[in-house]
Amino acid sequence: MPTGERIDYASLLAPRTKALVLAGVMMALFLAALDQTIVATALPRIVGELHGMEYYAWTSTSYLLASTTMVPIYGKLSDSLGRRTVLLTGIAIFLVGSVLCGFSPSMLALVVSRGVQGLGAAAITSTAFAVPADIFAPAERPRYQGIFGAVFALASIIGPVLGGALTDGVGWRWVFFINLPLGALAVAFILAKMPRLHSGLESKVDWIGALFLIVATVPLLLTLRGDRPLAGWLAPEVLGMLGLSLVGLVLFYLVERNNPHAIIPFALFRNRIFVLVTLTSMCIGAAFFAALLFISVLAVNSLGATARAAGMAMLPLTAAVVSTSVITARFVHRTGRYKSMIVGGLVLTCVGLFLLRTLSADSTLTSIGLCVFVFGCGMGPVMPMLTLSIQNAVPFQHVGTATAGRQFFQQLGQVVGSAIFGIVLATTLAHGLTERLGPVRAEVPAAVRPQFDAVFDADRLRKGGVVEEGAGEVPRSSRDRFADEVHAKYDALRREPSADIGALTREETRALELGRAGDRAVRVSFARAVTRVFDGAFPLGLIALVLALFTREIPLRKGSPKVSAVAGE
Numbered sequence: 001m002p003t004g005e006r007i008d009y010a011s012l013l014a015p016r017t018k019a020l021v022l023a024g025v026m027m028a029l030f031l032a033a034l035d036q037t038i039v040a041t042a043l044p045r046i047v048g049e050l051h052g053m054e055y056y057a058w059t060s061t062s063y064l065l066a067s068t069t070m071v072p073i074y075g076k077l078s079d080s081l082g083r084r085t086v087l088l089t090g091i092a093i094f095l096v097g098s099v100l101c102g103f104s105p106s107m108l109a110l111v112v113s114r115g116v117q118g119l120g121a122a123a124i125t126s127t128a129f130a131v132p133a134d135i136f137a138p139a140e141r142p143r144y145q146g147i148f149g150a151v152f153a154l155a156s157i158i159g160p161v162l163g164g165a166l167t168d169g170v171g172w173r174w175v176f177f178i179n180l181p182l183g184a185l186a187v188a189f190i191l192a193k194m195p196r197l198h199s200g201l202e203s204k205v206d207w208i209g210a211l212f213l214i215v216a217t218v219p220l221l222l223t224l225r226g227d228r229p230l231a232g233w234l235a236p237e238v239l240g241m242l243g244l245s246l247v248g249l250v251l252f253y254l255v256e257r258n259n260p261h262a263i264i265p266f267a268l269f270r271n272r273i274f275v276l277v278t279l280t281s282m283c284i285g286a287a288f289f290a291a292l293l294f295i296s297v298l299a300v301n302s303l304g305a306t307a308r309a310a311g312m313a314m315l316p317l318t319a320a321v322v323s324t325s326v327i328t329a330r331f332v333h334r335t336g337r338y339k340s341m342i343v344g345g346l347v348l349t350c351v352g353l354f355l356l357r358t359l360s361a362d363s364t365l366t367s368i369g370l371c372v373f374v375f376g377c378g379m380g381p382v383m384p385m386l387t388l389s390i391q392n393a394v395p396f397q398h399v400g401t402a403t404a405g406r407q408f409f410q411q412l413g414q415v416v417g418s419a420i421f422g423i424v425l426a427t428t429l430a431h432g433l434t435e436r437l438g439p440v441r442a443e444v445p446a447a448v449r450p451q452f453d454a455v456f457d458a459d460r461l462r463k464g465g466v467v468e469e470g471a472g473e474v475p476r477s478s479r480d481r482f483a484d485e486v487h488a489k490y491d492a493l494r495r496e497p498s499a500d501i502g503a504l505t506r507e508e509t510r511a512l513e514l515g516r517a518g519d520r521a522v523r524v525s526f527a528r529a530v531t532r533v534f535d536g537a538f539p540l541g542l543i544a545l546v547l548a549l550f551t552r553e554i555p556l557r558k559g560s561p562k563v564s565a566v567a568g569e
Contacts, residue, residue: 009135009197017195018135022144024194026151027186028087029128032094032121033152035179037159040292041311042167042175044300049172052107053429053462057422060293061415062111065221066118067125068411069214072263074126075404076205083127083134083197088190090123095183102176126404129387133399134197138392139556142332145384149325156318160311167307204261212255213263215248221415264405265398273393274402276551277386281410283544284346284386286417287353288379290537291317291372293418294425294530295356299368301526302361304477309365316369320376328381332556338388339553341381346545349378353541356534361523392554417540421533426462428532432525433458440517445507447493451485456518479519486511 013021039059047056078086097116104110132144166174219241256262268274299310324345332338352375359368387403394402437456444452455478490508494501 010137010140013135020193021131021135021195021197022147024186024190025083025087025128025131026147027189028091028124029148030151030155031091031179031182031186032124033155034159034162034182035094035098035117035121036292037156037314038163038166038175038178041160041163041296041307041314042172043293044296044310045167045307046110046172047107050104050107050110051460054426055107055111056297057293057418057425058111059107059114060289061221061419061422062115063118063121064289064411064415064418065218066115067122068118068408068415069217070119070122071126071408071411072213072401072404073205073210074123075130075400076261076263078127078130079400080205083131084190084194085196086123087127087194088187090120090127091183091187091190092120093117094120094124095180096120098176098179098183102173126407129403129407130400131197133391133403138388139333139336141388141391142329142338142556144329145332145388146326146329148384149329149380150322153318153322153325156321157315160314160318161308164306164308164311206256206259206261206263209252209256209259209263212248212252216245216252217248217412218245219248220245221419264408265401268394268398268402268405271393273551273554274390274405276547277390277393278406278409280342280544280547280551281386281406282413283540283547284349284379284382285410285413286421287349287537287540287544288383289414289418290421290533291353291356291375294421294533295368295372297425298359298363298527298530299365302523302530303363303365303368304523305365313365313368314372316373317376320373321380324377324380325384328385332385332388336556337553338385338556339548339551342385342389342548342551343545345378345381345385346541346548347378348374349382350538350541350545352376352378353534353538357531357538359527359531359534361520361527363527388556389551389553392556417537421536424532424536425529429525429529430458430462432528433461433522436521436525437518440514440521443510444514445511447507448486448489448511451489452482452514452518455482455485455515456522461522477519478522479515482515482518483512486515 009018043056043059046059047053074086074090094117097113097118097120100113100116101110104113129148132141132148136144162178163175166172166178223238223241223245253266256264257266295314296307296310299305299313300307305313328341328345332341352371352373355371355374359371387406390402390406391399437458441449441452441456461478486508490504490511493499493504
């Protein structure tokens with residue numbers, strides 16, 4: 001095949017070879033997908049041990065920040081070097097990051113190490129989502145979209161359970177170390193079964209454009225870290241970072257607008273379908289990540305669940321995603337119509353987000369499961385069909401770039417969303433703890449007020465949550481810990497010669513009542529902080545629904561079209 005002519009793998013590869021290629025890619029994708037769900041379950045315990053609730057969202061933000069900026073770059077590299085080379089490189093980087101995460105001595109070190117993982121995950125995901133467009137014609141792709149959903153669903157099933165079991169059993173560090181044998185298995189399979197899968201195109205990476213893309217993205221996200229008062233947004237360092245991001249965006253536009261090797265060709269932005277789908281992806285990415293990241297905070301800190309139980313509560317989400325994605329894939333393969341699946345899925349997504357807003361400290365794990373099930377029934381059809389719609393709307397030579405572009409904007413939405421929602425969580429929690437614990441503390445007897453301050457310290461709770469340190473422990477409520485302190489204190493006071501036993505007993509009873517009130521204040525504060533996150537995610541779901549309604553549907557093509565210019569839609 002001469003250089004510059006694209007290899008049509010959809011026609012050249014035998015069905016058995018396609019199946020083996022897809023299997024190798026799915027194994028690598030499973031590794032990255034498992035990490036997302038397994039870590040989310042362990043995060044409350046990690047924060048409790050390392051301290052730093054203000055870094056809670058950044059453990060995911062750093063991961064997404066690194067992977068987001070690198071996705072378009074890896075897309076170009078995979079065209080030049082071949083999918084297999086980029087995929088293996090990504091797995092290697094991901095495993096190095098996993099080792100660093102496992103040995104992290106602090107939350108800040110964990111945030112940095114998660115960024116290394118994100119660099120590797122970008123190569124894995126960008127390659128995985130591009131491969132089906134290489135080896136299958138558009139009309140065939142819906143049949144295999146269900147496999148992507150099944151991989152993420154399987155990871156979602158295993159991740160929370162495995163993450164909870166490891167966290168409660170041998171410790172949270174094994175949540176990261178478990179990636180090593182899984183990664184080794186994926187590497188062995190890819191080396192044995194996957195061909196180079198080179199595109200045949202003469203593709204160059206625009207490193208100058210990539211640099212300006214990083215300059216435009218990274219400073220913006222770094223300004224979104226939490227615990228900044230309103231006046232802090234006018235601080236010189238914040239304005240400087242925002243200015244640097246704006247400069248990077250302008251330079252990126254100037255360099256890329258007429259560049260034939262642009263990271264994201266600007267001609268794609270003349271395609272109305274591409275623009276609407278990427279905007280939809282940004283909104284839904286932020287909303288989905290809000291549910292995935294913060295629901296365990298409510299389960300552990302408000303409902304008193306263990307990490308394992310919190311993970312089990314997310315299983316209905318997985319069941320919903322896998323079942324609806326498979327059903328959707330079969331429906332679209334049979335009918336060739338996908339827009340109705342996207343719109344219907346977004347309606348259910350909005351219903352699920354609305355239900356999540358109604359959770360409280362009086363909710364149960366069953367009610368959480370019901371809410372996330374409805375939410376998952378919406379997300380199952382949406383994610384794969386958005387990818388399918390954008391691949392079907394652009395010329396063949398731009399399918400890989402457009403796919404990476406959609407993934408880039410979806411992950412950008414996740415990064416911005418998780419950072420902003422992290423700020424919402426931290427600020428709402430800080431205000432709620434101060435407001436609700438203050439009146440209770442004022443009534444606590446002086447004899448046990450130091451103990452109350454130690455157990456119900458608002459700053460400690462805000463940073464570390466209510467989970468006590470130590471693997472394998474069932475989290476004890478603040479009420480129980482304070483009760484132990486009260487009993488010990490008043491037992492000592494009653495042993496004094498001049499003690500008024502009756503008065504001390506009444507005072508002890510009152511202190512225990514206030515301990516229960518303090519525990520209730522903590523649980524309500526955590527519940528309200530999390531539901532405030534869903535208050536913000538719900539409008540994003542509505543915006544995504546409106547955008548989808550205005551997106552035109554194009555019938556699925558039966559074969560791979562010839563190389564052509566991008567046409568506006």
